[in-house]
Structure formats: structure tokens, C-alpha cells
Amino acid sequence: MDNRYIVVVDEQSQKDRLDRIATNLRKEGVILHYRELNPNNYPKRLDNGDIGFDEEKFIEDLNNIPFINQVDVFASDYNLIDNTLKGIHVITSVS
Helix, strand or coil, X not given: CEEEEEEEECCCCCHHHHHHHHHHHHHXXXXXXXXXXXXXXXXXXXXXXXXXXXXXXXXXXXXXXXXXXXXXXXXXXXXXXXXXXXXXXXHHCCC
């Protein structure tokens, strides 16, 4: 079996779609490993009391994906959090 690795960053879960793809690939002899990250799952309380985006924790979790250095496909929505996080920023944050 051949292994393939995908990371998906999106505000909407793609689990059902990825599971269907994984099932079809398995029939072809490919094991699909994937991780999803939803930036909306990274809130933090700002000094002014508002809720903001915890970029540090998000980037840490992204870089802690066990297969991050073996990724075959890295998919990200372009506009993840208005005026805060763009897909290109996510891609360039991978160390």
C-alpha cells in the first residue's frame, strides 16, 4: 500500500468528502492520511475583552501535525478569517 498525506485548512469540515476519497483510494492501493484544521477553533481573549484569533496556537498545531513534512497536498481556503487570516499566510507558516 502507498501512503498519501493531506492537510486541509478550512472553516467547514471536509471530513465526509475526505473519507469518501480515502475509501476510493484504498481500492486503488493508497492509504490516505489527512488532518483538518479549522481556524475558528482557535479563539483567544484579547486585552480589550474581545475574542480574537490565537495565531500562535494555530501555527503550533499546524506544525505539530505528525506528517507535516511529508504532505502531498496542502489545501486551504483563501479567506479563512476576514482581515485576519488568509490561506497564503497559512501555507507560508509551515516550517
